[in-house]
Amino acid sequence: MKKKKETSAKEKALFGDKLKNPSNILPQKLTMGSKIKFRCHPGVRCFTACCGGIKIVLTPYDILKLTKRLEMPAHEFLHKFTEPTYLENTDMPGVQLKLREEDNKCPFVTPEGCTVYSDRPTACRYYPVGMADFHEGGSKDANGEEITSEEEKFFFIVKEDHCKGFEEDKEWTIEEWRADQGVDVRDEMNKEWLRLVMRRKSFGNQASLSDQAKRMFFMASTDLESFRRFIFESSFLDTYEVDEETIEKIKHDDVELMHFSFIYLAATLFGAQVMKIKEEKIKAKVKQMKERQDESFQNAVKEYSDIKKEREENNE
Ligand code: SF4
Numbered sequence: 001m002k003k004k005k006e007t008s009a010k011e012k013a014l015f016g017d018k019l020k021n022p023s024n025i026l027p028q029k030l031t032m033g034s035k036i037k038f039r040c041h042p043g044v045r046c047f048t049a050c051c052g053g054i055k056i057v058l059t060p061y062d063i064l065k066l067t068k069r070l071e072m073p074a075h076e077f078l079h080k081f082t083e084p085t086y087l088e089n090t091d092m093p094g095v096q097l098k099l100r101e102e103d104n105k106c107p108f109v110t111p112e113g114c115t116v117y118s119d120r121p122t123a124c125r126y127y128p129v130g131m132a133d134f135h136e137g138g139s140k141d142a143n144g145e146e147i148t149s150e151e152e153k154f155f156f157i158v159k160e161d162h163c164k165g166f167e168e169d170k171e172w173t174i175e176e177w178r179a180d181q182g183v184d185v186r187d188e189m190n191k192e193w194l195r196l197v198m199r200r201k202s203f204g205n206q207a208s209l210s211d212q213a214k215r216m217f218f219m220a221s222t223d224l225e226s227f228r229r230f231i232f233e234s235s236f237l238d239t240y241e242v243d244e245e246t247i248e249k250i251k252h253d254d255v256e257l258m259h260f261s262f263i264y265l266a267a268t269l270f271g272a273q274v275m276k277i278k279e280e281k282i283k284a285k286v287k288q289m290k291e292r293q294d295e296s297f298q299n300a301v302k303e304y305s306d307i308k309k310e311r312e313e314n315n316e
């Protein structure tokens with residue numbers, strides 16, 4: 001029977017767990033300078049044990065790197081290697097790696113190790129050192145400044161029985177470990193996207209999000225080629241103010257486009273004041289609304305006079 005994919009250690013490491021589930025998380029808040037004893041290498045008894053029976057949620061940057069590595073368009077990658085999921089118990093749609101039917105392992109693992117190692121997903125890089133670094137409300141004040149009072153940032157260790165890396169002699173600080181795993185770049189790339197997810201999580205599902213908004217979030221998060229077509233082949237650029245320099249950048253640069261998509265999503269999903277609708281579009285919309293109002297008013301007047309006339313005729 002296929003093992004149920006519960007919140008896995010790698011998923012916890014990616015999203016941060018805030019020590020709510022202490023089952024395999026050591027109850028210690030660590031800092032960059034904290035030391036850990038750990039080493040993972042092909043000689044460990046458990047080599048690749050952490051690459052099966054897991055849930056690995058992919059961030060937009062993970063997908064970008066993996067599709068480039070595999071020289072595959074996003075839609076093909078998504079179809080072949082992923083399956084849908086909801087992010088962090090919210091209604092935000094995302095994808096996770098689809099484990100192999102035959103052994104419930106990651107599609108990229110072999111007995112020799114990870115075949116996409118230098119482009120492995122963020123969750124794999126974090127493990128076993130998770131980071132909690134989220135604004136609880138993800139909100140901004142009236143001046144558009146981030147509210148940081150509730151921000152909390154710390155590291156924690158996910159320690160699972162099968163992981164023998166903790167028996168190794170190598171000692172590092174968290175900072176050294178993270179540099180070695182290349183997580184700093186990933187953090188920078190994922191930051192705004194994770195913030196969107198955590199913002200949705202902290203608002204709860206009371207605030208409704210339309211299906212169209214969720215579809216847009218999914219498309220922008222998983223398929224940058226489609227998002228680029230949306231920008232350049234729809235009325236997007238007629239609607240929003242986007243400067244020439246940005247337009248040139250996002251035409252060819254996928255990373256720039258990805259960051260741009262986060263800004264756009266923050267504006268459309270949460271109303272962040274980060275994108276401006278063109279003045280003429282606003283005017284046209286106001287005019288259209290006014291025309292509609294005028295039309296309804298004219299209809300109401302006509303209806304009223306028709307009824308009045310009918311009554312008068314009946315009374316004669
Ligand atoms: S991507 Fe690589 S490191 Fe991550 S689970 Fe798969 S095989 Fe393991």
Ligand code: SF4
Nearest residue numbers: 040046048050163165
């Ligand atoms: S030491 Fe831990 S991280 Fe390395 S392969 Fe074993 S289980 Fe995975």
